Amino acid sequence: MEAxxxxxxxxxxxxxxxxxxxxxxxxxxxxxxxxxxxxxGVIVFEDVKDVIMKNGRSLPECFKLFDLFHILTxxxxxxxxxxxxxxxxFAAENVVYLEIRTTPxxxxxxxxxxxxxxxxxxKGLKAVEDVDAVLFDSILRPDETLSRTPVGDLDGVTKxxxxxxxxxxxxxxxxTTSAALDTVNLAMEMKDQGVVGIDLSGNPxxxxxxxxxxxxxxxxxxxxxxxxxxxxxxxxxxxQAVLDFCPQRLGxxxxxxxxxxxxxxxxxxxxxxxxxxxxxxxxxPSLELHHFADLYNAKHPLSLCTDDSGxxxxxxxxxxxxxxxxxxxxKAELFRLAxxxxxxxxxxxxxxxxxxxxxxxxxxxxxxx
Ligand SMILES: [Zn+2]
Numbered sequence: 001m002e003a004x005x006x007x008x009x010x011x012x013x014x015x016x017x018x019x020x021x022x023x024x025x026x027x028x029x030x031x032x033x034x035x036x037x038x039x040x041g042v043i044v045f046e047d048v049k050d051v052i053m054k055n056g057r058s059l060p061e062c063f064k065l066f067d068l069f070h071i072l073t074x075x076x077x078x079x080x081x082x083x084x085x086x087x088x089x090f091a092a093e094n095v096v097y098l099e100i101r102t103t104p105x106x107x108x109x110x111x112x113x114x115x116x117x118x119x120x121x122x123k124g125l126k127a128v129e130d131v132d133a134v135l136f137d138s139i140l141r142p143d144e145t146l147s148r149t150p151v152g153d154l155d156g157v158t159k160x161x162x163x164x165x166x167x168x169x170x171x172x173x174x175x176t177t178s179a180a181l182d183t184v185n186l187a188m189e190m191k192d193q194g195v196v197g198i199d200l201s202g203n204p205x206x207x208x209x210x211x212x213x214x215x216x217x218x219x220x221x222x223x224x225x226x227x228x229x230x231x232x233x234x235x236x237x238x239x240q241a242v243l244d245f246c247p248q249r250l251g252x253x254x255x256x257x258x259x260x261x262x263x264x265x266x267x268x269x270x271x272x273x274x275x276x277x278x279x280x281x282x283x284x285p286s287l288e289l290h291h292f293a294d295l296y297n298a299k300h301p302l303s304l305c306t307d308d309s310g311x312x313x314x315x316x317x318x319x320x321x322x323x324x325x326x327x328x329x330x331k332a333e334l335f336r337l338a339x340x341x342x343x344x345x346x347x348x349x350x351x352x353x354x355x356x357x358x359x360x361x362x363x364x365x366x367x368x369x
Contacts, residue, residue, distance in 0.1 A: 008331060009320040013096045013358055015341035016305060016316050018227075018251050018272035020170070020201070021079075021102035021121070022069040023308025024086045027052055030065070030310065033072055042071060055313045059281055062311055074110045076120040083124025089309075091131035091163040093317045097345055097355055101168035101199045103175075104183055114186050118169075122193060125165055132162040136194035164355070166196045166347050168227065171212055173202030180215035188222050196346040197225040197248070204232035209241050216245065225346040227272065231255045232283055243267060249344060251305075254283030254291065261294075270301035270344040275322050276314040277307035287326045296327070303341035335363070 031052050038045025048068055051061045072078050083100070090098045102121060104114035125135055169187045171180040187195045198219045200212055219226055227249035230242045234255035242250070243263050251272045253264060264271075273292050278284040284291065295302055304319045306312070320334050329337070339359040342352055 002325075005324055006317070006321050009324070009334070010093050010317040012317070012320060012334065012338055013094055013362060014316050014320065014338050015097045015303060015345060015355070016090055016095045017099050017249070017303050017341060017344060018274060018305030018307055019086075019090070019098065019100055020308050021083060021086060021100050022066075022073055023311040024089070024100075024306070025069070025072075025082045025310045026085055026089060027310065027313075029082065029085055030068070030072075033078060034068060037068075037071065043068070057280075057311070057313070062280070065311055073105060073117075074107050074112060076112065076116065079117060079120035080124040080127065083121050084127045084129075087125060087128045087133050087163060087165055088130050090316070091128075091133070091161045093315055094161070095163060095316055096358055097164045097166075097342065097347070097351070099166050099168055099196065099346065101170045101201070103170040103172045103201075104186055106179070106182075114182060118167075118186065118190060118195075121167065125194070130160075132160045134162060134164045136166070136192065164347065164351055165194065166345075167194050168197040168199045168346070169195055170199040170201050171215060173200070173204070173207035173212070175207075175212075177211050177214050180212050181218060184215045184219045184222070184224065187219070187224055191224075197227060199227050199229070199251075201229045201251070204229065204235070209238045213241075213245075216247075225249075227251060227346075231260070232281070243269075248346065251307075252278060252283060253295075254278055256291075265295075265298055265300055268301060270303065271295060272305045273302050274305050274307035275319055275326075276312045280312050287322060290326075292323065293327055301340070301344060302337065303344055304337060335359075 034043065034048050034052060035045055037043045048064060051057060051064050054061065086100065087098065104117045105112055106114050125133060169183050171183050184198055187198055200216065216226060226247040228242050228247045229251045231239050231253045232255070239256060239260050243260065246267065246269065249270045249272060252274060253271050256264060275287060275290055275292060278290060279287055304316065304323060306314055306316050306319060309315055323329050324334055342355045342359065345352060
């Protein structure tokens with residue numbers, strides 16, 4: 001039963017709205033790149049080797065890997081490589097739409113600007129080979145699009161998997177107001193190159209809301225959709241300010257008090273739920289006690305997401321499986337959850353139409369309940 005359900009969750013077409021590029025790197029790639037850094041004397045390979053090869057890492061071990069990601073992503077070619085692999089990995093488990101978020105990095109010593117970092121990401125998207133990644137500049141052809149989604153596989157026909165990919169630019173909480181504004185302006189500049197939104201993320205105990213607010217307000221004025229990591233720690237003042245700001249989506253929403261829950265529920269702001277991530281980082285006490293159940297029962301708009309699939313040793317299929325096994329959701333309910341996430345994507349209506357058609361096709365053909 002368990003194996004059958006796991007397989008079903010992999011076959012289910014899925015929409016991923018909260019995935020950080022760096023945290024989604026494969027362990028095998030991480031190991032290889034860490035070894036190279038070790039050989040060059042940049043890091044001590046033995047220090048990180050065991051952490052990389054471990055399944056189910058502790059929070060301090062996760063932070064050790066964060067440091068490694070930071071060093072790795074100062075290199076353009078590495079950024080290109082991991083982008084390419086991350087898209088391939090999501091497509092392999094039948095994710096049909098993926099929003100990757102990443103912080104454009106400025107590193108003068110390494111000859112990296114926010115723009116050159118993003119160019120390396122774009123190069124990675126264009127280099128995807130094993131799957132058909134539909135980027136910003138692709139021309140949509142309805143018949144072809146439908147026949148090359150995971151639906152093709154479910155019909156028993158093996159074709160190249162198709163995945164729509166868009167980008168969110170993250171403002172890191174360590175950044176200054178001016179750096180945050182640069183990121184928003186870059187997002188505007190790259191609107192025609194697949195950037196569809198702005199994210200606020202990073203260490204939740206670092207930085208002040210007031211620092212990023214001018215940049216977030218600027219994004220709002222420019223009409224760029226915004227998602228914010230909210231309530232990872234119980235910061236009453238900031239949670240209140242975020243809810244008042246009313247972004248298009250919220251990530252996590254772990255540490256809310258009764259009044260804030262009420263406010264969130266009446267706002268109907270869609271929430272990106274990251275079960276494994278929240279349990280591993282202590283945002284939720286356990287899977288069973290995760291706030292997914294409360295929001296789901298309240299019919300609050302939700303989408304299941306991985307956050308950092310590499311870092312937390314999970315996958316989007318696994319997150320669906322966890323919801324099924326922990327909260328006893330039926331296949332039909334899981335299907336509706338996946339289907340519903342299309343509506344919260346920051347992508348244009350044209351692409352949403354295709355994504356809706358993918359789910360309708362699967363449902364009509366009886367391939368899914
Ligand atoms: Zn996140």
